[in-house]
Amino acid sequence: MTAEDDARYMRMAIDASHEALHEGNMPYGAVMVSADGELVHVSRNNQVTSGDCTGHAETVLIREVCAAHGADKLAGATVYASGEPCAMCAGAIFWAKVARVVFGASNESIMSVCGPPTLSLNTAAVLAAGSHAIKVEGPLLEEEAVAVLREKA
Numbered sequence: 001m002t003a004e005d006d007a008r009y010m011r012m013a014i015d016a017s018h019e020a021l022h023e024g025n026m027p028y029g030a031v032m033v034s035a036d037g038e039l040v041h042v043s044r045n046n047q048v049t050s051g052d053c054t055g056h057a058e059t060v061l062i063r064e065v066c067a068a069h070g071a072d073k074l075a076g077a078t079v080y081a082s083g084e085p086c087a088m089c090a091g092a093i094f095w096a097k098v099a100r101v102v103f104g105a106s107n108e109s110i111m112s113v114c115g116p117p118t119l120s121l122n123t124a125a126v127l128a129a130g131s132h133a134i135k136v137e138g139p140l141l142e143e144e145a146v147a148v149l150r151e152k153a
Contacts, residue, residue: 001037001078009033009080010104010141012042016057017082017148020044027148028083030057032065035076035099041065057081058089062096074098082145083110084138090126094134101127103138104145113149 001009009031016029028045043061047053058081065073074096079085084103085093093101105113107122124136139145 001033005033005037006080006102006137006140009039009078010082010102011144012039013057013080013082014104014141014145014148016042016044017145018151020046020057021148021152024048025055027152028057028081030061030082031080032061032074032098033078033080034073040069040073040077054088056086056089057083058085059092062092071096078102080104082148085123087121087126090121090123094127094130094132097132098134100135100137102140103136104141105149106139106142109139109142109146110149113146114152 013029013031017027020029021027025045025048031042032040034040041064043057043064045057046060047055076099078100079093079098081103083105084107127134127136
């Protein structure tokens, strides 16, 4: 992936976070790009509208990709998340065998706008405890990602 690709996919995740907010959900979005660089899917947080407390953008993304394409599509993929994935989402990313995570707003920025999360572990720390390596990059386009969070606050 080039820096331009990363920025394009992150903006898609940020756009999805805006859509989630306007649907009445928490403002988070996620995008999956396959190991060979193909855009696979875009998802957004749906905790409120689905009534599912695990409906974070990244877990929704993984479920929807599995349902539409099969679990094999996840292996080696990149997930772009508008906000740094929580411990639950990082675990789902690990089990999905995703190779790379790129996030927009850092936990620190999220906490400064929205208050502290219940699980304040950072993504890199959670994934570092796993048996296979997953590259974590971010923040990327943090101000754009945080701007959506400020709309909620």
